[in-house]
Amino acid sequence: MIQSKTMPNPLKAELSSVKAYFLYATLFSAALNFLMLTPILYMLLVYDRVVSSGSMETLIMLTLLLVLLLFSSGGFEWARGKLLIAANVRVEKSLRHKVSSVASLNALLTGNDTMGNQAMNDLISLRQFSVGNGVISLMDAPWALVYICVMFLFHPYFGSAAIIAAVIMIILAVITQKSTGDRMAKANGLSRTAQVSFSNNLRNTEVIHGMGMSKNIQYRDDLLYDKAANEQAIASVAASQLQSISKSFRMLAQSLLLGLGAYLALNQEISPGMMIAGSLLLGRALAPVDMMVANWKSFIDAKGQYERLTEILKITPFDLERVTLPDPEGSLSVEQLFVVPPGSTSACLKGVSFELAAGEALGIVGPSAAGKTSLARSILGVWPARAGLVRLDGADMNKWDRDELGPHLGYLPQDIELFSGTIADNICRFSRLDSEKIIEAAKIAGIHEMILSLPEGYDTLIGLTSGALSAGQRQRVGLARAIYNSPRLIILDEPNSNLDDQGERDLVSALRRMKESGSTIIIITHRTSILSIVDKLLLLKEGMVANFGQRDLVLKDISPQPSKVTKLPTNA
Incomplete structure (x- = not known):
């Protein structure tokens, strides 16, 4: 008899097996984010050194160095993406077999293939998420602190303003999660129910058509889809509003920091180059937070997919130890x-x-x-x-x-x-x-x-x-x-x-x-x-x-x- 037992989290174990991939991807992210300072430093040096000195040789050398470093950053970004894809392929290949085995076991024991289909869809969706902007924004997020520290080096006011702006952006992200998380989860659940119902209808089209049930079945499905669409619309509108507020605030913060920089420059506390560099640095510091807000729905979906896969994979089919028996005669x-x-x-x-x-x-x-x-x-x-x-x-x-x-x-x-x-x-x-x-x-x-x-x-x-x-x-x-x-x-x-x-x-x-x-x-x-x-x-x-x-x-x-x-x- 096919048996099952409760096992440790296989999904977590598979992710642990590719820890080295994520470690190297994080190192490449660090190098990439460090090199993102290059255009800002280039602009700062051009404004404060080249223009004031009129040195063409310095401009040429800085430009050549800029080109070299930016091409290097492109290489680091390519390497990071390749590592994430490689880790993704390895995890999915291993989990696909486990998900298929559990789905088959469940279908045999319950006569229902819904769980198996959902599990495979969740695995595919997680694969897409793991190489998307959401994961990259998580890798870039710690570098917001580095950019803020650099802004403190420019002027304490710059660093303080950056911290205030980042805190407000984080608060907006939390509000987004609180206002949309439950509704989005409910909408996803209703959508899955509607999809299962639609699949069942397709398998029974002959009966539905032959007995004139199309109108009644369509009415029932419409109710399911309408409920899902309504919940998703409410959640999406709320998320869109908060995303717009977040984007507008980011632009406002950069503009206000530029004004603050102008004030400090007029008072001879910073150079004109620092004034512009500070605004650009704030944009880099807030970019990961802004990206996380923009991808919040993906985070919510991925969290649900991870939890469902974890629960499904905890029940792992296993067989008793077997020896190879001779070919049967047929008794x-x-x-x-x-x-x-x-x-x-x-x-x-x-x-x-x-x-x-x-x-x-x-x-x-x-x-x-x-x-x-x-x-x-x-x-x-x-x-x-x-x-x-x-x-x-x-x-x-x-x-x-x-x-x-x-x-x-x-x-x-x-x-x-x-x-x-x-x-x-x-x-x-x-x-x-x-x-x-x-x-x-x-x-x-x-x-x-x-x-x-x-x-x-x-x-x-x-x-x-x-x-x-x-x-x-x-x-x-x-x-x-x-x-x-x-x-x-x-x-x-x-x-x-x-x-x-x-x-x-x-x-x-x-x-x-x-x-x-x-x-x-x-x-x-x-x-x-x-x-x-x-x-x-x-x-x-x-x-x-x-x-x-x-x-x-x-x-x-x-x-x-x-x-x-x-x-x-x-x-x-």
Whole structure:
């Protein structure tokens, strides 16, 4: 059974692993910010030394030095960006696997993929934030103190004015957070809910259109989107107002400092060059704060994304230690299996037990909601058992490594899910293409000629909806995938539900060939025509085994006159 345990914060651990990247990026930021003083010092020296001395040589030397230092600053900025991107790629690559594993585990246990989609979206958004202006403004922020110290060297009034301006900017940033943080978080939550609802609607467009539900569904979605838009609009307006105030105040502060510099220059306390340099330095000192205010929404979003990812990644799937077992022969034993479906508290399987020898075929029948599909999912480990065991060749299925066992299992679910890629990719399960085995599986499934009739043949691209294929063709491609590479255990859930008479004959022929090759086959069906190939029959009722044994004996128990039986109890 897939298990989980609470782990330390993996996100923090991954960030710690790239600490060196951020350290070097911070050092490059320090060099870059130090060199940002170059234009100010150049202007100061030109005003106070070159103009007064009239020295052309000094001007040329200062200009050459300016060019060299500014080009160097460009190199430091490039290096900082490259380091941040490298750290970002490394963290995302590692976390992507963890997020995918946790999302898959959650989808298996709850039947809901919303959390997984949200987690992957959060990871992508954090990646974008980590190389954006928000992180850079944090690296530049400490240098505001350096610029203010330089202003104190010019004149104490300059330094004091800079501190007052910085404090006011910080107060504006805090007000921005207080006035917009809660509303922005609420708006983001409503937006996520609306997006989930919209995705669900897209998956059910046929029902919505067929039953004339479009207007009602649209009205419900409009309410969700309107609430989200309203909250976001209120928060955005407040943030925009405060951002405008912050920008206006910054311009005002620089202008007033210029006036203060003029006053001090008139009183011979500073030079005219210091007057202009002081205004420029104040602009540099306030720039990181101004940038943080401008990116405040990004900070709020990133904080929420970090917290959600942290909570999700604390629950990490892990497997019991496994040894590499020999390739299975196909004997199957189900022992007192109890299963509770994801999201439910009631068992759908209650003490199910049976055995199959390698190469035997079993038919599973029973009324609707008897637990037939649940049994198939439990045998494959898709749904974990609350109690009991499923053994393959005597070994607990959970002792097998899933990647090693996968090629020896074949599964055709009721709802055929084909993935974005070519038909060949889908048949070979996205493993390394083996044309001989792909064509062999397609021929056994009776779909080779149909595939060749397509414009691109086996290279025909299909998507999640498999729009290029009919329901019957999708089912046959799914069958070819299930029998690819002659797996030892094949489970088919209603494999003939979308097939015509010819398709059903091809299916029976394919299953006979797989059985002759030694595969153990389990077929869930309500049509008696396909039962001709099975050796044993299992009748499920209310999650329990009502009858199990040789096919003819079970059929005789179901009906005293098996020759007149045309249909077994139907399933959903």
